[in-house]
Amino acid sequence: MGEETSMNKLREYLEKRGIQPSFHRLKILEYLMTHRTHPTVESIYKALSKDIPTLSKTTIYNTLKLFLSKGIVWGLTIDENEMRYDFNTEPHAHFKCVKCGRVLDVSLELPLLESIEGHKVMETHLYLKGICKDCLKR
Amino acid sequence: MGEETSMNKLREYLEKRGIQPSFHRLKILEYLMTHRTHPTVESIYKALSKDIPTLSKTTIYNTLKLFLSKGIVWGLTIDENEMRYDFNTEPHAHFKCVKCGRVLDVSLELPLLESIEGHKVMETHLYLKGICKDCLKR
DNA sequence: ATTACTGCAAATACTTTGCATACCG
DNA sequence: CGGTATGCAAAGTATTTGCAGTAAT
Numbered sequence: 001m002g003e004e005t006s007m008n009k010l011r012e013y014l015e016k017r018g019i020q021p022s023f024h025r026l027k028i029l030e031y032l033m034t035h036r037t038h039p040t041v042e043s044i045y046k047a048l049s050k051d052i053p054t055l056s057k058t059t060i061y062n063t064l065k066l067f068l069s070k071g072i073v074w075g076l077t078i079d080e081n082e083m084r085y086d087f088n089t090e091p092h093a094h095f096k097c098v099k100c101g102r103v104l105d106v107s108l109e110l111p112l113l114e115s116i117e118g119h120k121v122m123e124t125h126l127y128l129k130g131i132c133k134d135c136l137k138r
Numbered sequence: 139m140g141e142e143t144s145m146n147k148l149r150e151y152l153e154k155r156g157i158q159p160s161f162h163r164l165k166i167l168e169y170l171m172t173h174r175t176h177p178t179v180e181s182i183y184k185a186l187s188k189d190i191p192t193l194s195k196t197t198i199y200n201t202l203k204l205f206l207s208k209g210i211v212w213g214l215t216i217d218e219n220e221m222r223y224d225f226n227t228e229p230h231a232h233f234k235c236v237k238c239g240r241v242l243d244v245s246l247e248l249p250l251l252e253s254i255e256g257h258k259v260m261e262t263h264l265y266l267k268g269i270c271k272d273c274l275k276r
Numbered sequence: 277a278t279t280a281c282t283g284c285a286a287a288t289a290c291t292t293t294g295c296a297t298a299c300c301g
Numbered sequence: 302c303g304g305t306a307t308g309c310a311a312a313g314t315a316t317t318t319g320c321a322g323t324a325a326t
Contacts, residue, residue: 020300022300022306040290041290041291054307054308056307056308057308059306059307061292065292079215080213080221081289081290083218083290095255095257097257106254111264113266116246117271118270118274119233119266119274120268121266122267123267125216125264125265126263126264127261127263127264127265128251128254128257128262130258130259130260131258131260133255133256136258160281160282160325163281192282192283193283194282194283196316196317197282197283199315199317219290219291
């Protein structure tokens, strides 16, 4: 299974959702699928602009907004200042370390409600904050 | 029980936590205790500057940062762009309506963990997003 | 007198917008 | 050709910082 094949799969993935599979969009999608570190726009930009020097942050913002609207990614607001993006898999909770700043997945069941107290629920986010395993060791 | 008495209670509340009870701090604390609408810096500023024309946003930022560090308020990042502040009572979940923008309390039990997967947990936030009861009616 | 609180203005950081250019069917 | 994607620069918005003036102990 070469690079061609996997890129074709990504192309198909986007087309199935009515999105034109441009080069940049494919690369951003690939990055999100292979880096489950809840990257920010900044970190995606830093990583991809090495290989794609012409890539702009505007394109990343545009692409992520498009992906959000199609449900391809989730936006995490666990960070006070900047948005983080998570490729959409099964619902799971997130843990943010206040020391090293990383955001980690934790397997903790989310209450999956259709409605609560008369309000229609569309998204559920469970955020934990504290000190991660690695930082505790120091 | 007059206004004097309740202000004295607030003064006592701050002193007990090692905070000098300045006039501005008392007013901001009073606002947070009586307005459980998860206000932003902007909305606190708009509300209080009517009575206190000299009040600046910097002071509100300073005061909220101080209150956060003392555990008097919680910072909610349910909003993508701006921080909301919640007077610290028992843990509870929050619901944000994507139509009207309000953030409401909902009574839903939070998983209160001391640690998970080796990480030390210090804060837990459960955020729901959707369409509120009132907006559904329209 | 010393320390701490306040507030203006400037700086910073993230995100959005306007518009011209480039790409693609 | 015509519509869309891209990217630069500017604008917008939330927050922080530097610093000077003011109040409090």
